[in-house]
Amino acid sequence: MKKFSIEHLARIVKAKPAGNSGSFTGVNIDSRTVKTGNCFFAIRGENFDGHNYVPDAFAKGAVCAVVNKDLKADKFAGKTILKVNDTIKALGEFAQEYRRQGNFKVVAITGSVGKTTTRQIIHHVLSRHFRVLAAPKNFNNNIGLPLTLLGADPKDEIIIAELGSNHPGEIGYLTRIASPDIAVITNVHPAHIEGFGDLQTIIREKLSISQGLQDNGVLIINAHLASRVSLPTARIMTFGISRDCDVRARDITFDNFSSRFTIDATKIALPLAGAGNIENALAAWAVCSRFDISIDDFAQALKTTPTVPMRTEPLQIGRLTVLNDCYNANPASMKIALDILKIQNRKRRLVFICGDMAELGRQTEQLHRQLGKDIAQAKVKLLLAVGRYARIVAEAAEKNAKYDLQTESFDDTVTCCNNLAKFIKDNDIILVKGSRTAKLEMTIEKLKELFS
Secondary structure, X not given: OOXXXXXXXXXXXXXXXXXXXXXXXXXXXXXHHOOOOOEEEOOEOOOOEHHHHHHHHHHOOOOEEEEOOOOOHHHHOOOEEEEOOOHHHHHHHHHHHHHHHOOOEEEEEEOOOOHHHXXXXXXXXXXXXXXXXXXXXXXXXXXXXXXXXXXXXXXXXXXXXXXXXXXXXXXXXXXXXXXXXXXEEOOOOOOOHHHHOOHHHHHHHHXXXXXXXXXXXXXXXXHHHXXXXXXXXXXXXXEEOOOOOOEEEEEEEEEOOEEEEEXXXXXXXXXXXXXXXXXXXXXXXXXXXXXXXXXXXXXXXXXXXXXXXXXXXXXXXXOEEXXXXXXXXXXXXXXXXXXXXXXXXXXXXXXXXXXXXXXXXXXXHHHHHHHHHHHHXXXXXXXXXXXXXXXXXXXXXXXXXXXXXXXXXXXXXXXXXXXXXXXXXXXXXXXXXXXXXXXXXXXXXXXXXXXX
């Protein structure tokens, strides 16, 4: 980030000043990675308190710290401390002002699935033409988004941010900080229902991204969603496969882990599989077209789009083909991953290592039973179910399968790993997917140990 005055920061966050002279470059919330000249924000989480690490931050070269506790004056004599009521709120206030002063454009992306892949495609294309900063990893909450914006260098031209939410009001708050020039809604599906209650509440939450749009901003939205809601007054661009879309895919074909389609008359080759990734690519083209990228340049760049780790990432482990989709799971992303699995070579056995889906509230059992039906429709031959609710998936899959389906249920991932050798065979095609709580990446490592 650019050099910033400590005195100016104090005014923005309404801090009680204590020796607030000088300036800083860079913001950090992790004392282990503090660099000389940084400002350290002491954030409190469920299992840690950043205030305990203020001395470490100063020892590593931090020039000031933002806190919401009274610290012992004798321990910090001569150090610059800014005291606020809420350090997370202060971080957001600072990011909002930093964004207002910046010369960069902001693209903000939300949606139930596809945010990260869409972000990566946009970054891959635009970075060939502009200086672009994309949100690292999964920086999409009230801490991650401000850190993304504050990470912008004065030379950066475009910031690509993700906006996530697991309860009402989060996206409205985040979009007012980001003040995007372009807002994208990839789609809306049942996800984090425990925090929202129903799909209509989720839809309203995603649509609230438009609240922070610049006056001349553009909302890019999945056409299927756009047809179901009353849209805000912002300028709208739609994407999808229907005739009335502003950005439309036609002549769609799939080939294992790649997809082909046309936009207008231009042929597109996407090295990512499944209908969901075609929608992600369409959303990305809608964004890139706003920066005067030609469709030919977009198509050329798309050919080398990298896969996103742990998001339907194809791995070759010996003679096994593994779809590593361990990052997270909800009903929609499960269906998308199964659609990719079922277009694979039918001469090989389709295997699904399935974990629980989290945060589904009162619909948990119902949605896991539906997943079992989807698995049967995909003609999976071996289902290894990991977790309490995955056992419901296995029962529903067995009930609905009109073919020879083998299932095995495990209480936890460790037990599943210890039994993989009994069930997995050379030449299998294996989808591995569950919510973060399942930690199914452990099964990937076990497969490498057994079959590499």
